[in-house]
Amino acid sequence: MSRSGVAVADESLTAFNDLKLGKKYKFILFSLNDSKTEIIVESTSTDQDYDSFLEKLPENECKYAVYDFEYEIGGGEGKRSKIVFFTWSPDTAPVRAKMVYASxxxxxxxxxxxxxxxxxxxxxxxxxxxxxxxxxSRGAGSH
Structure with missing residues (x-):
């Protein structure tokens, strides 16, 4: 498998740890920088509304995202939270962008x-x- 040679910016890891450990953010959007050499933080949000996250996904551009997904467990067990990684690659995005994001x-x-x-x-x-x-939630019982 070919390596794309794209680095992950330190700020991206810091933001992820702030979300995971510090619960500082609800979600983070990542994108490639202009020269396509580094994955950087495009934006962070504390908005709890899932629709706000969806609104940030562009119709014609690729992105990566991390979302702290909370949901109710049946049987009165309360809330559970899982970190979900999104690769957003809409069909309408340029082919070249989709290839770079995939690799x-x-x-x-x-x-x-x-x-x-x-x-x-x-x-x-x-x-x-x-x-x-x-x-x-399907994966909730299997770990």
Missing amino acids: SKDSLRRALNGVAADIQGTDFSEVAYDTVLEKV
Whole structure:
């Protein structure tokens, strides 16, 4: 497998740890810098509303994202929280961008310890709350 040679910026790891350990953010959007050499933090948010996260995903551009996904456990066990990694690669994004994001994903994904689920989104139905909830909660009993 060819390596894309894309580095993960220190700020990206710091932001991820702030989300994971410090619960400082609800979600983080990552993108490639202009020269496509580094994965950087594009934005962070403390907004608890999942729709606010979806609104940040552009229709024609690729992104990576990490979301601290909270959901209720059945049987009165209360809330559970899992970190979900998103690769957002809409069908309408330029082919070249999709290729670069696909080949660079592993660099970022490997650097982020503690991610519970991976979601690949090519359209909004694949990143809808219920779709993610099903994937995240399905894995809840197996770990």
